Every structure is written in structure tokens, then in C-alpha cells.
Amino acid sequence: xxxxxxxxxxxxxxxxxxxxxxxxxxxxxxxxxxxxxxxxxxxxxxxxxxxxxxxxxxxxxxxxxxxxxxxxxxxxxxxxxxxxxxxxxxxxxxxxxxxxxxxxxxxxxxxxxx
Amino acid sequence: xxxxxxxxxxxxxxxxxxxxxxxxxxxxxxxxxxxxxxxxxxxxxxxxxxxxxxxxxxxxxxxxxxxxxxxxxxxxxxxxxxxxxxxxxxxxxxxxxxxxxxxxxxxxxxxxx
Numbered sequence: 356x357x358x359x360x361x362x363x364x365x366x367x368x369x370x371x372x373x374x375x376x377x378x379x380x381x382x383x384x385x386x387x388x389x390x391x392x393x394x395x396x397x398x399x400x401x402x403x404x405x406x407x408x409x410x411x412x413x414x415x416x417x418x419x420x421x422x423x424x425x426x427x428x429x430x431x432x433x434x435x436x437x438x439x440x441x442x443x444x445x446x447x448x449x450x451x452x453x454x455x456x457x458x459x460x461x462x463x464x465x466x467x468x469x
Numbered sequence: 470x471x472x473x474x475x476x477x478x479x480x481x482x483x484x485x486x487x488x489x490x491x492x493x494x495x496x497x498x499x500x501x502x503x504x505x506x507x508x509x510x511x512x513x514x515x516x517x518x519x520x521x522x523x524x525x526x527x528x529x530x531x532x533x534x535x536x537x538x539x540x541x542x543x544x545x546x547x548x549x550x551x552x553x554x555x556x557x558x559x560x561x562x563x564x565x566x567x568x569x570x571x572x573x574x575x576x577x578x579x580x581x582x
Contacts (some may be wrong), residue, residue, distance in 0.1 A: 397573035459512040
């Protein structure tokens with residue numbers, strides 16, 4: 356079963372604007388990760404945030420985590436046409452013991468118009 | 470170059486046939502995974518393996534089988550028992566332990582004709 360959902364399902368913005376996508380999950384976690392997928396390709400890891408962290412930055416990416424609300428957000432600043440892709444959040448299997456087994460959300464399709 | 474390789478990229482299968490998807494990694498990772506992705510949807514876990522000669526079912530294992538005889542290889546067989554096999558299949562690997570990222574192959578698109 357999928358751990359949670361991303362919101363919105365699709366997002367269209369202009370180059371230079373910021374893009375924010377949200378992820379909700381259902382159970383306790385050790386970490387939450389964000390991945391990017393270009394159409395028809397494999398996923399690429401973007402950033403990992405641990406359950407005891409509230410915010411993390413990597414280049415133009417900013418991730419927040421609120422474990423009390425079981426939610427995370429990914430902010431992409433100053434977006435570029437090359438950021439067009441699907442973005443997925445993934446959480447680990449905290450209770451299953453397989454702590455590196457990832458459970459993915461449903462994804463947000465981001466389109467950045469030049 | 471280190472990485473994870475899936476082959477073939479495109480695969481066509483007739484109904485009633487079994488087909489095997491290849492996944493090889495040279496990252497020295499202990500854990501490997503198979504996911505299925507349907508159009509416009511997220512990834513669903515089929516099988517995963519945390520160590521050689523051991524593997525566990527994921528959420529949608531019915532109609533699929535795997536083996537893990539070597540650390541670097543985790544082939545997935547789609548059997549005739551899988552009623553709706555047309556999908557995009559993704560293989561991934563990761564180091565053991567908590568808080569590790571997964572590395573993905575480029576996927577195999579399977580179409581039943």
C-alpha cells in the first residue's frame with residue numbers, strides 16, 4: 356500500500372517562480388526522502404530528511420518535515436524548464452524492520468513553462 | 470561507472486508467457502528492490518531483498534517471482550499468473566541500514582500483446 360499522497364497532483368508554473376509540493380504520510384518514520392523522475396526514466400534521489408530534523412536545504416531545494424502532522428513539503432526556488440518532472444516523496448518502513456524499504460507517494464507532476 | 474542497469478528497456482510479451490527482467494548493480498549494495506509503476510501513478514513494491522539468498526514479498530507480489538543468488542543481480546520474472554502485467558518496472562538498490570538513499574535503474578517497459 357502507498358504510504359501517502361502528494362499534493363497537488365499536477366502543478367504548472369512559469370520559469371523563475373517557486374514551486375511547492377506537499378506530501379502526507381500515515382505511519383511513523385525514520386526518514387522521508389524526495390525523488391525526481393523525468394518522463395519514462397528512473398528515479399533520482401534529491402534529498403533525505405531525518406525524523407528529528409525540521410528543515411533541510413540542498414541548492415535550490417528546501418524540504419520541511421512536520422512529524423506531528425505527518426507531512427513534508429518540497430520547495431524548488433527560481434524554477435527552470437529543466438525542473439519539469441514528477442516528484443515523489445518516500446518514507447521508510449519504520450515498523451516493518453526493513454528500515455531501508457521505501458514506500459512511495461503518488462507523485463506531483465511539475466511543468467515549468469519557459 | 471558505478472550504477473544499476475536494467476535490461477531490456479522495452480519488452481513485449483504474448484499472453485500466457487513468462488518473461489524475466491534483468492537488474493544488475495555494481496554499487497556493492499546489499500538491498501535490492503523491484504517496483505511497478507502504472508501510468509500517472511506512484512511506485513508499488515513487488516519484492517525486495519536485503520541480503521543474498523533472501524527476499525520478501527512487497528505489496529503486489531502475486532504473479533511475480535524473484536531470485537537473489539548473487540549480490541549484484543536481482544532478476545524479476547513476470548509469470549502468466551500476473552493478470553495485468555503491462556507496466557513500467559523499476560529496479561533499485563541501496564546500502565543496508567537506516568537513512569540511506571536508493572539508486573534506480575532506467576526501467577523496463579513491459580507490454581503484453
